[in-house]
């Protein structure tokens with residue numbers, strides 16, 4: 208899982224360097240597929256319930272599952288969530304990052320910062336003896352303290368020899384509920400956070416989830432292992448702080 212996770216982290220590092228006004232989401236998708244297959248891996252999303260691409264590329268009010276297209280060209284001031292999954296030697300890695308395109312609004316920059324912070328607050332709770340909803344609660348507490356809202360309809364998940372395994376990991380809820388965390392468990396934690404109201408809907412393409420109120424949305428995800436000590440982030444990446452705002 209460490210090797211699959213590292214590959215996903217490398218893909219996101221490469222794509223983050225490519226994010227700039229004028230590039231299309233199809234170009235990002237092609238670069239991701241090239242990198243994964245060159246490393247001997249397989250894109251995890253392509254063909255999953257019929258999903259047509261290697262990455263999900265979700266711009267502005269798109270929450271998750273945006274389908275890459277040559278007609279979607281990034282513009283100054285956009286924010287873009289890039290979600291990548293790959294399998295390597297039978298194990299999966301899954302990770303997402305949301306990036307500013309050029310200069311973005313104060314609100315957009317704050318949304319990105321708070322969502323990434325919420326992911327790391329959640330990762331901090333991944334300790335043996337804790338419970339899954341401790342992770343969920345940590346996300347909700349941080350996000351709502353800044354006046355943003357947590358998406359309810361989509362959740363994080365266990366991950367291993369399948370991309371989606373038990374348990375589900377919601378991004379809201381009371382602490383102390385759900386399965387107990389134990390050494391060796393690996394979870395994909397993925398807060399999806401809206402600047403406005405929490406409600407989302409899926410567009411007619413059957414995939415793209417957008418905010419109902421058209422507010423901006425951000426998404427960060429890491430694949431993380433529970434150990435006897437500190438949580439082990441398997442999908443670490445090197446995205447310059449400047450690129451994150």
Ligand code: MF3
Nearest residue numbers: 251252255258263272290301
């Ligand atoms: N990271 C997302 C997830 O955990 C990506 C799934 S996209 C799909 O569900 F196309 F594969 F569904």
Ligand code: CO
Nearest residue numbers: 301395397428
């Ligand atoms: Co996931």
